[in-house]
Amino acid sequence: MKNMRIFTLIIASLVVVVTSCKDDSLVLVPEWESAVHGLAEVTSANTDFQYNTPSAPIDIDLQWISIDQKLTVTKIEVFVVFNENYVDADGNPAVASHGGTTGRSFAVFEGGNVPANRVPKAFSITQDAVYTLYSDATFDYGNGTVNVFTNPDNANRDATHKFMWNDDLTVRWEYTTDDGRIFKKWGVSVCTEFPGANCQVDFTVVCASSIPNPAGTWVFDLVDTYGDGWQGGYISVLVDGVEADRIFLYSQYDPGGVPLSSGQDTFTFTTGTTLSFAWSPDAYDSECQFKITSPSGNVVADVATPPAGPIKLDLCLE
Numbered sequence: 001m002k003n004m005r006i007f008t009l010i011i012a013s014l015v016v017v018v019t020s021c022k023d024d025s026l027v028l029v030p031e032w033e034s035a036v037h038g039l040a041e042v043t044s045a046n047t048d049f050q051y052n053t054p055s056a057p058i059d060i061d062l063q064w065i066s067i068d069q070k071l072t073v074t075k076i077e078v079f080v081v082f083n084e085n086y087v088d089a090d091g092n093p094a095v096a097s098h099g100g101t102t103g104r105s106f107a108v109f110e111g112g113n114v115p116a117n118r119v120p121k122a123f124s125i126t127q128d129a130v131y132t133l134y135s136d137a138t139f140d141y142g143n144g145t146v147n148v149f150t151n152p153d154n155a156n157r158d159a160t161h162k163f164m165w166n167d168d169l170t171v172r173w174e175y176t177t178d179d180g181r182i183f184k185k186w187g188v189s190v191c192t193e194f195p196g197a198n199c200q201v202d203f204t205v206v207c208a209s210s211i212p213n214p215a216g217t218w219v220f221d222l223v224d225t226y227g228d229g230w231q232g233g234y235i236s237v238l239v240d241g242v243e244a245d246r247i248f249l250y251s252q253y254d255p256g257g258v259p260l261s262s263g264q265d266t267f268t269f270t271t272g273t274t275l276s277f278a279w280s281p282d283a284y285d286s287e288c289q290f291k292i293t294s295p296s297g298n299v300v301a302d303v304a305t306p307p308a309g310p311i312k313l314d315l316c317l318e
Contacts, residue, residue: 034070036175036183037190037197039063043122049163049205051316054127060201061120064175069117075110075176076121079103081200082134085166086154089142098137098148103172106133125171131162165205165316172200207316214275216295217268220247223289227261228252233282235290235311239272247290269295277301277311294318 044059064073081103084096107123115121137148146152149162157164175183184199185191191199218237224230229251237245245267249260269275282288285305292301292313300313 034066034068036064036066036071036073036177037185037194038173038175038199039065039197040171040173040201041120042201042203044124046209048203048312049127049169051161051163051165051205051207054160054162057124057126058203059122059124060171061122062173063115063118063120065197066117071177071179072117073114073175074178075108076114077105077109077174077176078107078123079172079174080106080125080130080133081170081172082130082137083168083170084139084148085168086141096139096141096148098134098139103170104133106130106171127163130169163205165207165314168202168204170200170202204312204314205316206312206314208318211275211294211313211315212318213296214269214272217266218275218295219293220265220267221262221291221293222247222249222260222265223262224249224251224260224287225289226284226287228259229254229261230288231283232280233285233288233306234280235292236278236280237267238274238276238278239269240274241276244272277313279303279306279308279311281308 040060040062042058043061044057046056046058049058050056062076062078064076066072079102080099081101082098084098086094086096088094106125106129109121113121131149135149138145139148139151140146141151141153143153149157151157154164163169172184177183190197220235222230230249231251231253234246234248236243237247247265247267249263250258252259277292285307288306289304290301290306291299291303292311294300296318298314298317300315300318301311303311
């Protein structure tokens with residue numbers, strides 16, 4: 001018992017020493033710096049450029065958001081990034097980044113043209129307007145430097161059809177605030193995971209809004225980059241707008257499921273009028289990838305980190 005009392009007194013003494021040395025002024029309390037982020041929403045029915053209807057615009061509502069309302073945006077600058085996918089001289093897929101990662105300035109809103117916090121600024125983007133930005137762009141595809149829009153090896157790009165289905169375009173923005181700071185993006189997680197925020201709008205060129213001939217067997221090649229299967233995510237197969245099947249990779253959480261890093265599934269369209277696909281979110285969308293191949297053998301979707309909702313299809317070769 002004596003030894004126990006001595007041990008208890010030692011512990012009590014240490015507690016007194018530790019607590020008496022505590023200085024509340026040394027406790028770190030994070031002081032969050034004010035910032036702004038953005039949210040852009042496509043308001044037009046067409047969310048991509050139309051190859052056969054080049055005059056159809058994409059309408060966008062862009063707003064700036066200050067959660068703590070300590071900053072005011074005094075200038076908005078909108079950029080367009082233009083990346084062209086092509087096959088190089090060795091037969092390998094390559095990308096020509098004509099505007100780099102920054103892109104070229106498309107529009108500037110200042111003064112009275114800048115809306116208030118959380119108030120959308122509406123603007124439209126057309127193929128002619130993007131062509132005006134990039135009409136002088138040149139690139140060496142392997143046979144010498146040529147103008148992008150008069151490349152002799154790309155006959156499908158002509159005076160009417162200035163942009164093609166292998167073009168990827170992005171609208172991004174930068175905000176200047178009243179304290180002189182410029183916000184390009186407020187962290188990757190804010191752009192991809194924060195509700196009511198994004199950092200860019202991606203679009204391409206589509207040739208048709210519906211599958212012209214859906215009959216036959218569609219092939220789905222599925223990948224989970226972490227290797228433990230999809231955890232809640234799936235591709236919904238819609239026939240005439242009604243779900244006819246669900247395509248997914250098994251994980252350990254499915255009944256009798258064995259985690260898969262990759263797999264393949266099929267769906268055969270036999271009856272109905274229309275066919276479409278939609279993505280239902282996974283717990284880890286960033287790990288999910290898939291390709292959809294049509295009955296004619298064309299890869300109509302090649303997607304990584306799929307966004308929720310309708311799956312965009314490349315139907316130009318169908």
